[in-house]
Amino acid sequence: MMFVAFALFPIAATFGAEAYLIDLFRRIMIFAIAALALDLLVGYGALVSFGHAAFIGIGAYAVGILAASNVSDMIISLPLAIGAAALFAYLTGTICLRTRGVYFIMITLAFGQMAYFFAGSLAPYGGDDGLTLAMRSTLLGFAPFKHDLLFYYIVLGCLVGCYWLCRALVISRFGRVFRGARENPTRMAALGFDVFRYQLTAYTISGALGGLAGFLLANATDFVSPAYMSWHRSGELIVMIILGGIGNLNGAIVGTVAFLLLGEWLSDLTENWEMIFGPLLVVIILLARGGLLGLAAQMAAWYRRENILSVGDFIAAVGRYLRQLARRTIKSTLQTSRSRSRG
Amino acid sequence: MVEPVLRLEALHKSFGGLMVTRDVTVELAADELHAIIGPNGAGKTTLINQISGLIAPDSGRIVFGGRDVTALPAPERAALGLARSFQITSILPAFSVLENVALAVQARSGSSFRFFGRASSEEALNKPAMAALDEVGLADRADVIAGRLAHGEKRALELAIALAMEPKLLLLDEPMAGAGREESQRLITVLSRLKGRFPMLLVEHDMTAVFALADRISVLIYGQILTSGTPEEVRADPRVIAAYLGDEME
Amino acid sequence: MFTYLFIVQTLNGLQFGVLLFLIAAGLTLVFGVMNFINLAHGVQYMLGAYLAVMFYAMTGSMLLALVFALLASLAVGLFLEFVIFRHLYDRDHLDQVIATFGIILFLDQAVKYVWGAAPLSLPIPDMFSGSVVLMPGLIYPIWRLVIIGSGIAVALLLYVLVSRTRFGMLVRAGANNAPMVSALGVNIRRLFMIVFGFGTMLAGFAGIMIAPILSVQPGMGDTILILAFVVIVIGGIGSIRGTFIAALLIGLADTLGRSFAVDFLRLFMAPSPAQVVGPAIASMLIYLMMALVLYFRPTGLFPPKGR
Numbered sequence: 016m017m018f019v020a021f022a023l024f025p026i027a028a029t030f031g032a033e034a035y036l037i038d039l040f041r042r043i044m045i046f047a048i049a050a051l052a053l054d055l056l057v058g059y060g061a062l063v064s065f066g067h068a069a070f071i072g073i074g075a076y077a078v079g080i081l082a083a084s085n086v087s088d089m090i091i092s093l094p095l096a097i098g099a100a101a102l103f104a105y106l107t108g109t110i111c112l113r114t115r116g117v118y119f120i121m122i123t124l125a126f127g128q129m130a131y132f133f134a135g136s137l138a139p140y141g142g143d144d145g146l147t148l149a150m151r152s153t154l155l156g157f158a159p160f161k162h163d164l165l166f167y168y169i170v171l172g173c174l175v176g177c178y179w180l181c182r183a184l185v186i187s188r189f190g191r192v193f194r195g196a197r198e199n200p201t202r203m204a205a206l207g208f209d210v211f212r213y214q215l216t217a218y219t220i221s222g223a224l225g226g227l228a229g230f231l232l233a234n235a236t237d238f239v240s241p242a243y244m245s246w247h248r249s250g251e252l253i254v255m256i257i258l259g260g261i262g263n264l265n266g267a268i269v270g271t272v273a274f275l276l277l278g279e280w281l282s283d284l285t286e287n288w289e290m291i292f293g294p295l296l297v298v299i300i301l302l303a304r305g306g307l308l309g310l311a312a313q314m315a316a317w318y319r320r321e322n323i324l325s326v327g328d329f330i331a332a333v334g335r336y337l338r339q340l341a342r343r344t345i346k347s348t349l350q351t352s353r354s355r356s357r358g
Numbered sequence: 359m360v361e362p363v364l365r366l367e368a369l370h371k372s373f374g375g376l377m378v379t380r381d382v383t384v385e386l387a388a389d390e391l392h393a394i395i396g397p398n399g400a401g402k403t404t405l406i407n408q409i410s411g412l413i414a415p416d417s418g419r420i421v422f423g424g425r426d427v428t429a430l431p432a433p434e435r436a437a438l439g440l441a442r443s444f445q446i447t448s449i450l451p452a453f454s455v456l457e458n459v460a461l462a463v464q465a466r467s468g469s470s471f472r473f474f475g476r477a478s479s480e481e482a483l484n485k486p487a488m489a490a491l492d493e494v495g496l497a498d499r500a501d502v503i504a505g506r507l508a509h510g511e512k513r514a515l516e517l518a519i520a521l522a523m524e525p526k527l528l529l530l531d532e533p534m535a536g537a538g539r540e541e542s543q544r545l546i547t548v549l550s551r552l553k554g555r556f557p558m559l560l561v562e563h564d565m566t567a568v569f570a571l572a573d574r575i576s577v578l579i580y581g582q583i584l585t586s587g588t589p590e591e592v593r594a595d596p597r598v599i600a601a602y603l604g605d606e607m608e
Numbered sequence: 609m610f611t612y613l614f615i616v617q618t619l620n621g622l623q624f625g626v627l628l629f630l631i632a633a634g635l636t637l638v639f640g641v642m643n644f645i646n647l648a649h650g651v652q653y654m655l656g657a658y659l660a661v662m663f664y665a666m667t668g669s670m671l672l673a674l675v676f677a678l679l680a681s682l683a684v685g686l687f688l689e690f691v692i693f694r695h696l697y698d699r700d701h702l703d704q705v706i707a708t709f710g711i712i713l714f715l716d717q718a719v720k721y722v723w724g725a726a727p728l729s730l731p732i733p734d735m736f737s738g739s740v741v742l743m744p745g746l747i748y749p750i751w752r753l754v755i756i757g758s759g760i761a762v763a764l765l766l767y768v769l770v771s772r773t774r775f776g777m778l779v780r781a782g783a784n785n786a787p788m789v790s791a792l793g794v795n796i797r798r799l800f801m802i803v804f805g806f807g808t809m810l811a812g813f814a815g816i817m818i819a820p821i822l823s824v825q826p827g828m829g830d831t832i833l834i835l836a837f838v839v840i841v842i843g844g845i846g847s848i849r850g851t852f853i854a855a856l857l858i859g860l861a862d863t864l865g866r867s868f869a870v871d872f873l874r875l876f877m878a879p880s881p882a883q884v885v886g887p888a889i890a891s892m893l894i895y896l897m898m899a900l901v902l903y904f905r906p907t908g909l910f911p912p913k914g915r
Contacts, residue, residue, distance in 0.1 A: 121841040125895040136888030188472040198450040207436030293714030300707040
């Protein structure tokens, strides 16, 4: 399981003594929490929030502002970070959830942008430049985030906790209604469910988890800035979950790992890594339905179908596949002049 | 006299300039199966939608179980025991057949704001759901994904969902729509078994079904009730014959 | 003095609105007709600007640069449609989002790779350089007026095209009900390709027109893309008229908000908080507007009928 890999990773890393890798994976796990929160909405409720970075930012700013006022105990800052994000989600959710589809995407973006510009106007707290965390959060005098490895495992604990929470939510009575609302809201209303209340609850929970991610992120980077809330971040979160495969909590984590790791690796390789990364995304989407997890499932099925046992089989099968692909492409090109109906 | 389960009082509804419901007054007694028939475009589905709360009438009152529900939104009417099936199949296609019905059980049994515990293994939900599936003859299809059912099976599922809500009134919007002859026959059998257990308001095109099932029939034409009566009375009414023959000649 | 400033800023707002319209028009058509979310629309605007710079450097003529850049924009758009987008039309919106996001990443970086990260500029054509006196004491750059004029011309052209021609009828029908259009035996693929190419060209045109007054740099398309989405959502997706009105609204609100928010707030509060709050409100203004519009009209101001 992925979590075991995460847990074992620092031990492997200590041999190479690569502190920055621990740092990288800690960041990956923090974003995975945010991605899980988003997948809860997108994957199970078809509520594509394009402003999810705002919740991370709010959580982070709660830590930053409190630290600037010399309050660093997480007994205070953690509930406040989560609570503030949840409150923002609740208030904006009451408005956003009146709309559907693309309009929902755009109105969540609107609120995300408002939060972004608001943070930029917080002159006492650095404005556009952001603010450096005066000190990391403490717990009743202890400083659990001071020790990198301990911090790493705390983040892992949070990730496991969030995963477990989301899983439980999805299969619970509540989750059943929430999933049903995506499938057929009219039917749900006829059954007697007030769909709005369920969606608002899920939206609030998702915002709260985003706040948690923000709390951790502020401590991990010792820094808070409006950039945490920019729409690029929100967009990246969406890309992460689609890349992994939506509607599957594992997909959110796989997608986050793949997105950040691939980005990191390619940017080490070449300065123009986006020129490789971009087309790679396109290719993955064109070839696979259901993101990387979907691709893996397709590959497994293909392995079985082609009965691949050796490297030779593999190459032969790839050859067959490419020939098929070429034939199909030529065919569809020839059909360009013919009309095609859409369902 | 006993208070009727449902009373529509002088309902009016128009879309733009088009009157789709015109002064409709209907009463539905307890245990009665009341059918509403009428040619295409007579406003039958619009009427059902007003009763179930999906659209609001322009004027008039809807009294359900002695309570004025005219201003109540659909979910709250459903919570009062007003169940409906849809003319166009309205199920949750990605859910299993059992889950579709269990959700209906869930709707009437306690809070759904429960965040923990696996809903799909709650016996309290699954048992009544299985019972409802059994009644419509879908018990052996419980684990199939609902979207993969055959058309007639979907109609039966729709019925099972309505049953599982343990309704005080069941609104059936063309339950036979699109079903084949055999499937219709099966649905008629199911419905006649259910008759008497709770009142039903049936909107249907299939005359065989209507005359086989209904205790009373109202004929709706151009949004207006032409006549109401027992099947025999309606069958003999010359205005009904004229309306139907006229419709067929067009 | 204030009046002059107000007029100038109103004109600037109009110019910005017109620019937004040029970009948003293509976006709303592509979205409305093909139900396709094209995030790469913004980089096509950027590419238009870069191509204009490049062709200008090669030919030395603004007119030739305009023509070549337009043609090249069109070619790039059609190429992308043919190779990638075509395979995404019947896919989920989210798949479209991620694939077009990939194209943004690629093109933003490719532009940096080819032309460098430093901002480039394009001179204003001699004919239109300088300013014109609109009123005694009120001068305004000619080129900005040219942008406004050409934008309004495009809007009129689009209006006639969409409301008067057979092609326009298909586009409108497609925005309401695409399956029906294909059932009528219309070659949907070709219709899509034309609409797409046209939209791309409009975005490219916007990029070319703005290049002389804005620095041409990587990423310039990303911010404007978001604004264009705001515009089409406020206007109602698929509606050219709605897009035009919303674009002007956003352009004016944003420009006027930025120039006058502080002064306006000073009427109610002390100068120093106004100095802080003003810019924040100004940046948020258009998003506030969008939230308000969607609150009262969940499908925008002019939703196409039948959706």
